[in-house]
Amino acid sequence: MSDNKLERIKCLIIGSGPAGYTAAIYASRADLKPIMYTGMEPGGQLTTTTEVDNFPGYPEGIDGPTMMMQLQKQAERFGTEVRIGMVTEVEFSKEVGGIHKACIDNSTWVEAETVIISTGATAKYLGLPSEQRLRGGGVSACAVCDGFFYKNQEVAIVGGGDTAAEEATYLANICSKVTMLVRKDEMRASKAMQHRVTNTKNIDLRYNSQVDEVLGEQVVEGLRILNNVTGEKEEINITGLFIAIGHKPNTEVFKGQLDMHEDGYLITQGKSTKTNLPGVFASGDVQDKEYRQAVTAAGTGCMAALDAERYLAAIESKEEVSA
Numbered sequence: 001m002s003d004n005k006l007e008r009i010k011c012l013i014i015g016s017g018p019a020g021y022t023a024a025i026y027a028s029r030a031d032l033k034p035i036m037y038t039g040m041e042p043g044g045q046l047t048t049t050t051e052v053d054n055f056p057g058y059p060e061g062i063d064g065p066t067m068m069m070q071l072q073k074q075a076e077r078f079g080t081e082v083r084i085g086m087v088t089e090v091e092f093s094k095e096v097g098g099i100h101k102a103c104i105d106n107s108t109w110v111e112a113e114t115v116i117i118s119t120g121a122t123a124k125y126l127g128l129p130s131e132q133r134l135r136g137g138g139v140s141a142c143a144v145c146d147g148f149f150y151k152n153q154e155v156a157i158v159g160g161g162d163t164a165a166e167e168a169t170y171l172a173n174i175c176s177k178v179t180m181l182v183r184k185d186e187m188r189a190s191k192a193m194q195h196r197v198t199n200t201k202n203i204d205l206r207y208n209s210q211v212d213e214v215l216g217e218q219v220v221e222g223l224r225i226l227n228n229v230t231g232e233k234e235e236i237n238i239t240g241l242f243i244a245i246g247h248k249p250n251t252e253v254f255k256g257q258l259d260m261h262e263d264g265y266l267i268t269q270g271k272s273t274k275t276n277l278p279g280v281f282a283s284g285d286v287q288d289k290e291y292r293q294a295v296t297a298a299g300t301g302c303m304a305a306l307d308a309e310r311y312l313a314a315i316e317s318k319e320e321v322s323a
């Protein structure tokens with residue numbers, strides 16, 4: 001690491017979803033002069049959503065990208081500096097009051113007294129070679145982003161959770177037919193979402209079914225489905241395949257430095273946002289595999305900024321700080 005470009009700040013926020021922006025609003029109002037690095041997907045997962053109907057304060061709903069732009073403006077109004085860039089390496093201090101270092105885009109290092117991690121989670125894929133080859137050629141993990149391209153066509157969706165159920169009904173409004181593959185003999189989605197699926201005429205719901213192969217060279221032309229009870233295989237014609245089987249937290253860069261659960265979600269202490277390292281806090285989906293809502297992410301973003309502010313105040317007043 002070269003020292004010639006070091007910048008020392010009070011608060012570094014990594015990630016720009018509802019958690020990151022809410023942390024930024026609170027941290028900038030507390031005069032921590034936060035700098036946010038947006039990551040690869042500025043605005044986070046909500047920028048791939050059309051309508052957000054369940055965030056309090058928007059009685060008519062709001063589209064995801066607009067909401068994220070408003071959050072950014074609100075954070076900037078109080079002095080947050082939003083920079084486009086990826087944190088590619090970190091060297092976190094283990095000491096109370098220590099300085100944490102983060103490398104941006106493999107080139108510039110930033111030093112920070114506190115770090116708020118809000119890097120979110122990313123969609124999972126099945127991992128089949130045919131699926132990977134056809135990503136961007138008809139295989140997608142975001143129905144609301146890409147569903148439009150399959151207007152009046154036949155598509156399939158994989159998954160049995162709330163996301164799959166929600167996306168299947170969304171697609172059913174656009175596409176002529178949606179084949180939904182659930183690998184077990186039941187869905188994990190809430191009963192209300194299951195009812196929406198079963199009450200939608202053009203969703204062909206298939207249990208005990210999984211993708212055997214995505215067919216097509218350059219673009220998706222069909223799907224070979226395996227019934228994992230009978231062993232039977234069947235080919236159907238589709239032009240789009242949507243994968244909705246959950247998410248993976250974006251924590252790769254913190255491996256070996258921060259405590260994580262087996263599946264990669266960051267561990268926070270009690271009901272706080274404190275990680276195992278003093279001055280490093282985590283908020284949003286990166287530490288929450290259970291609720292994962294914009295409003296809960298925003299709530300924990302607020303908590304992280306308050307935790308960071310109190311941590312710094314305690315150091316300043318030379319109080320005992322528990323790591």
Ligand code: NDP
Binds near residue numbers: 161247
């Ligand atoms: P979930 O983890 O809840 O569900 C994942 C689904 O994908 C499960 O049906 C799982 O099957 C299936 N799956 C996983 N891996 C594979 C695989 N390799 N092949 C085939 N199927 C697979 O993820 P979601 O994204 O659906 O939801 C995440 C969280 O967000 C949940 O808590 C959910 O309630 C919440 N949510 C809430 C919404 C709302 O309230 N409007 C909307 C969307 C999400 P199996 O059951 O067999 O493991």
